Amino acid sequence: MTTPTAESYLELIYMMAVEAQPVIGARLADSLHVSRPTVTATLKRLVRDGLVKVNDHKEIRLTPKGQGIAEHLQRRHRVVERWLTDELGLDWAKSDAEAHQLEHAMSDEVAELLNKHLGYPATCPHGNPIPGNVSSVAGKNGQACQLSSVKEGDSAVVMRVSEYAENVAELLNYLGTRGIRPGAKLTVTEVAPLHGPLTLKLGERVISMSREVANFVWVKRAE
Numbered sequence: 135m136t137t138p139t140a141e142s143y144l145e146l147i148y149m150m151a152v153e154a155q156p157v158i159g160a161r162l163a164d165s166l167h168v169s170r171p172t173v174t175a176t177l178k179r180l181v182r183d184g185l186v187k188v189n190d191h192k193e194i195r196l197t198p199k200g201q202g203i204a205e206h207l208q209r210r211h212r213v214v215e216r217w218l219t220d221e222l223g224l225d226w227a228k229s230d231a232e233a234h235q236l237e238h239a240m241s242d243e244v245a246e247l248l249n250k251h252l253g254y255p256a257t258c259p260h261g262n263p264i265p266g267n268v269s270s271v272a273g274k275n276g277q278a279c280q281l282s283s284v285k286e287g288d289s290a291v292v293m294r295v296s297e298y299a300e301n302v303a304e305l306l307n308y309l310g311t312r313g314i315r316p317g318a319k320l321t322v323t324e325v326a327p328l329h330g331p332l333t334l335k336l337g338e339r340v341i342s343m344s345r346e347v348a349n350f351v352w353v354k355r356a357e
Contacts, residue, residue: 136185138238141207142166143176144185147196148204149298157194165298205265210237212258213249213267219259220252226259226315227306230297260306261294261316261352279355281332282348286325290353292318299350312341314351 136144146165150157159173166173177194180186185200196204211233218229237245249255254267278293294316299305309315313336323340324333331342 136203140180143180144200144204145207146298147194148208158192209265210245212264215258216252216255217248226310227303229259230306231303260297277354278352280349281351281353282345284322286322289321289356291356292316292351293354294352296350305350
């Protein structure tokens, strides 16, 4: 039986690894808002329990056991998010925080009944694939790239938004109020030099976005 703390670590490691992000203790500490010594102590317990491995470069990887638990948790989390937004009308930023609470209190039976009731959705409201429900969306997201890599003058469609940011609620609020959601069509009208911001056009709206934020937005270039 894993603890809520262990589960939070496994989920975060899973989300970062899926996007080929380097998973190290410092990044976990920043995202989880805890000290580095706390992360070190927790990782030791996860290694002891056979859930993660840490290599000579201090990079953290899930074991098959840890991977299975993380996928199970993400399945629950993203199904609950879908229910909160689609049926209860909750904002997509609030749904992420609420899902973190509900996923630990819900039985497997109820979670699967809810999944069935929703018709086994392929993605969460933020466009991220739901493990076990994934169909053709996996291939579509496989063609996605970070918005920060799109060149000036190119158009793209938003596919998904990463949920492992240090302040994910703030990120989702920022993007949501600006219309940056899965399915949104945009054009990069300017890329400022020296790692400056991007200028985007969405319909009649023109917005500026930092490269840091754009790293969390995954898009598919328009053909």
